[in-house]
Amino acid sequence: MTVTVEVSPRQLSGWGRTMPTTSLVSRPVDAASVALAFRSQPGGVIARGLGRSYGDAAQCSGGLTIDTSGIADIGVLDEASGTIAVGGGVSLHDLMRRIIPLGWFVAVTPGTRHVSVGGAIAADVHGKNHHRDGSFARHVAEMTLVTPTGIVTVSPDADRELFWATAGGMGLTGVVISATLRLIPIETSWMLVDSQRFTHLDDLMSTMEATDGQYRYSVAWLDCIGHRDGTHRSVLTRGDHAPSGAIPDRLRGRSREIPGEPRMRVPRTAPRRLVNRMSVRALNEAWFRASPHSVGSLHPLAGFFHPLDGVGDWNLLYGPAGFVQYQFAVPPERGDVVGEAVGAIASSGVPSFLAVLKRFGPGTPGPLSFSQEGWTLALDFPLGPPGLPALLDGLDEAVSHAGGRVYLAKDARLRPDLLPVMYPGLPDMAAVRRRVDPEGLLGSDLSRRLGMSG
Amino acid sequence: MNDAFGHPQSVVVLGGTSEIAQQVVALLAADRCRSVVLGGRDHVKLEHAAAELRHSVARVKTVTFDAAASEDTEKTIMRCCDAAGEAVDLVIVAVGELGLQEADETDPERVARMVTVNFTWPAAALSVVAAHLRRQGHGGIVVLSSVAAYRVRRSNYIYGSAKAGLDGFALGLGEALRGTGVTVHVVRPGFVRTKMTAGRPAAPFAVGPEQVASDIVRGLQTGRAVIWSPGVLKWVFTILRLLPQALWRRVPG
Numbered sequence: 134m135t136v137t138v139e140v141s142p143r144q145l146s147g148w149g150r151t152m153p154t155t156s157l158v159s160r161p162v163d164a165a166s167v168a169l170a171f172r173s174q175p176g177g178v179i180a181r182g183l184g185r186s187y188g189d190a191a192q193c194s195g196g197l198t199i200d201t202s203g204i205a206d207i208g209v210l211d212e213a214s215g216t217i218a219v220g221g222g223v224s225l226h227d228l229m230r231r232i233i234p235l236g237w238f239v240a241v242t243p244g245t246r247h248v249s250v251g252g253a254i255a256a257d258v259h260g261k262n263h264h265r266d267g268s269f270a271r272h273v274a275e276m277t278l279v280t281p282t283g284i285v286t287v288s289p290d291a292d293r294e295l296f297w298a299t300a301g302g303m304g305l306t307g308v309v310i311s312a313t314l315r316l317i318p319i320e321t322s323w324m325l326v327d328s329q330r331f332t333h334l335d336d337l338m339s340t341m342e343a344t345d346g347q348y349r350y351s352v353a354w355l356d357c358i359g360h361r362d363g364t365h366r367s368v369l370t371r372g373d374h375a376p377s378g379a380i381p382d383r384l385r386g387r388s389r390e391i392p393g394e395p396r397m398r399v400p401r402t403a404p405r406r407l408v409n410r411m412s413v414r415a416l417n418e419a420w421f422r423a424s425p426h427s428v429g430s431l432h433p434l435a436g437f438f439h440p441l442d443g444v445g446d447w448n449l450l451y452g453p454a455g456f457v458q459y460q461f462a463v464p465p466e467r468g469d470v471v472g473e474a475v476g477a478i479a480s481s482g483v484p485s486f487l488a489v490l491k492r493f494g495p496g497t498p499g500p501l502s503f504s505q506e507g508w509t510l511a512l513d514f515p516l517g518p519p520g521l522p523a524l525l526d527g528l529d530e531a532v533s534h535a536g537g538r539v540y541l542a543k544d545a546r547l548r549p550d551l552l553p554v555m556y557p558g559l560p561d562m563a564a565v566r567r568r569v570d571p572e573g574l575l576g577s578d579l580s581r582r583l584g585m586s587g
Numbered sequence: 588m589n590d591a592f593g594h595p596q597s598v599v600v601l602g603g604t605s606e607i608a609q610q611v612v613a614l615l616a617a618d619r620c621r622s623v624v625l626g627g628r629d630h631v632k633l634e635h636a637a638a639e640l641r642h643s644v645a646r647v648k649t650v651t652f653d654a655a656a657s658e659d660t661e662k663t664i665m666r667c668c669d670a671a672g673e674a675v676d677l678v679i680v681a682v683g684e685l686g687l688q689e690a691d692e693t694d695p696e697r698v699a700r701m702v703t704v705n706f707t708w709p710a711a712a713l714s715v716v717a718a719h720l721r722r723q724g725h726g727g728i729v730v731l732s733s734v735a736a737y738r739v740r741r742s743n744y745i746y747g748s749a750k751a752g753l754d755g756f757a758l759g760l761g762e763a764l765r766g767t768g769v770t771v772h773v774v775r776p777g778f779v780r781t782k783m784t785a786g787r788p789a790a791p792f793a794v795g796p797e798q799v800a801s802d803i804v805r806g807l808q809t810g811r812a813v814i815w816s817p818g819v820l821k822w823v824f825t826i827l828r829l830l831p832q833a834l835w836r837r838v839p840g
Contacts, residue, residue, distance in 0.1 A: 144766050151591035154725035155768035176724075188591065194674070194724035194768065454810055457591045517809055522592045522618070545591035548619070578725075581674070582588035582596065 145198060148448050149187040150455030151516060151545050154194035154578055162203040164310050167279040170199055177576035180308040182249025183224060186256060187458040188545030189578035190303050201251050204310050207231050215316045216274055221251030221309035230391045237316040240272035246392060246439050251309035256542035257301030257502040261350035264494045268504045270300030271497060272315040280307035280569040298565035301502030303541055305566060305575050305585065319374045321388045324437040326372035328427045334472055337367045345492050349373045355488040356417040357478045357512065365475055368424040375431060392435035398445035413484040451515045457545045459525055460511035462493055463537035468508050470535045474528055483518040500558025503540045522546065541579065549584045588676060589727065593807035594619040595676030599667050601712055602681030603627040603649065606781040607731060609636055610800030611679060616643040626650040626667040646672060654682045654708040655700055664715040678716045679729045680709050685783050688743050698745055705749035710756045717760055717769060725768040729803060730757040734777050734820055738828045740835065761812055774803055776816040792817055
């Protein structure tokens with residue numbers, strides 16, 4: 134039987150909507166048609182899930198982009214082992230809708246449900262429970278990859294090098310067509326949440342260090358604009374899955390409610406740019422005021438983990454020029470870099486909405502896997518302020534000096550010479566790639582920009 | 588590749604001795620740029636500029652061609668793009684000549700040459716560049732036009748009309764390339780103090796080439812289709828364009 138794959142040219146960009154490039158796009162539905170795509174593609178090949186990486190990781194200018202949304206089978210949940218086999222193109226949204234009613238949840242969820250399993254592995258995503266449970270790949274029992282040299286199933290025990298090079302490997306080792314995920318049992322789809330406000334960054338960080346261990350999930354939101362007296366307001370939100378006993382009678386019927394579709398959507402014709410210094414200040418103010426101290430309040434799971442999923446296409450709020458995300462991690466003893474970054478942003482006058490601070494537990498052996506023990510700060514900036522490129526270059530310096538790194542799934546502008554400093558395991562990654570992709574077929578705009586190809 | 592701020596890693600300059608283009612390259616070299624190709628007529632001047640650049644850019648090549656000669660434009664452009672050694676992220680089209688209006692206007696050979704170097708050749712080059720960047724899937728094209736193109740006037744109508752042709756061509760090309768990953772940025776500087784304008788009386792809002800260069804780099808960052816330099820000229824010329832001819836004739840500069 135002849136397998137054919139339809140391809141058509143399409144302009145693609147990441148969630149930040151910067152750097153659009155055009156490639157052929159194919160949408161294979163099985164491993165055989167993915168394998169076929171690797172034949173004679175001099176322009177390079179990269180997989181693309183739901184396009185939620187912010188920069189240029191899931192596009193391949195002048196080459197072929199493999200849209201994995203057709204590889205979306207969800208297998209049968211194995212209740213005994215708490216595992217489920219899913220296609221690489223399955224979204225966490227669809228997976229959650231399947232497993233929550235059965236009393237299970239994914240072990241790690243990022244800030245959006247709209248990522249594919251393959252993308253979650255390729256970026257080795259983390260969630261609010263990283264300090265306890267580590268990153269996404271820690272909970273992958275095994276996965277099947279289509280590489281240019283064949284179809285292989287790998288796990289931390291079988292071809293460990295390829296498994297870990299794929300975890301966080303930004304798709305550069307092959308296309309994940311299926312994965313077996315270890316799930317966690319939950320009694321309800323509700324969260325018991327404690328919320329605290331702080332006016333000093335030091336207080337926030339020492340509270341997180343001292344008591345994060347008491348919660349499965351923990352994250353802090355910072356107001357980066359800052360105040361004249363040098364203080365930075367923040368809200369610390371921590372919680373756990375609510376046991377069924379914690380659900381009041383009025384919510385009994387909704388105890389295993391599944392996350393829904395977005396309630397509203399930003400129109401394609403959104404005005405030039407709604408995110409600016411004034412609106413960010415107003416939103417930060419409103420958020421802070423709306424977050425009083427509270428203990429044990431009950432929140433639906435979707436609102437706790439994925440607040441932005443309630444608004445479809447929220448990236449359009451940044452206007453046609455788009456935005457960049459910047460997330461870095463530094464070792465535990467270098468929490469000072471967080472303060473330095475927040476100070477630099479406040480004094481630069483560049484608005485940053487939704488600065489998110491979190492503590493990371495130990496990282497993984499993945500040479501390109503982002504998470505490392507310590508602190509991580511995520512920031513986003515609308516494109517436009519003239520000082521922004523230099524501000525971020527300065528942060529790169531501080532982060533790499535501190536033994537830290539930036540998150541490639543969000544990157545759109547890192548200085549290429551700092552990549553090997555931030556990711557010292559890069560030669561191991563290159564060795565695995567030479568083995569599974571000797572002709573260097575796999576590549577993305579990100580890998581070319583950062584000099585990772587060939 | 589370009590980064591999110593429109594900083595290219597690989598640049599090809601057509602008209603490599605242009606002071607504005609050289610200043611743009613100098614700014615980009617301080618950022619992510621690692622490969623530059625300078626194409627142009629004067630080999631000695633190109634090599635001199637290349638030697639300067641080699642302090643900060645890993646790979647610098649020069650390609651010699653003459654926009655006024657009947658060479659195969661496609662071959663010329665592909666020689667330049669191939670010299671980059673990687674995908675070309677930005678092409679700067681800076682070929683052009685100001686001429687000497689009063690002497691030129693009575694010399695049909697000179698008129699033809701002015702139109703060739705300022706419009707015919709750049710337009711042909713742009714069509715080759717656009718096709719190449721489309722194959723690559725991405726790339727920016729900066730086209731040096733002029734405020735003189737926005738409303739042509741007595742004192743430099745040969746140059747102005749040729750630039751007006753190029754300006755319109757580039758704007759149309761930019762529209763044609765929407766959604767392809769390739770972008771066109773038309774630059775309309777006012778009076779720029781360069782060797783090209785040396786000895787001429789400066790017009791109001793005169794700027795140096797470094798100012799124009801920084802406006803261009805900023806325009807790439809914000810994705811502007813038209814970049815005025817200085818920016819105020821956008822408003823000045825919006826009004827000047829509406830003036831009745833009898834008044835326009837009397838505007839100094």
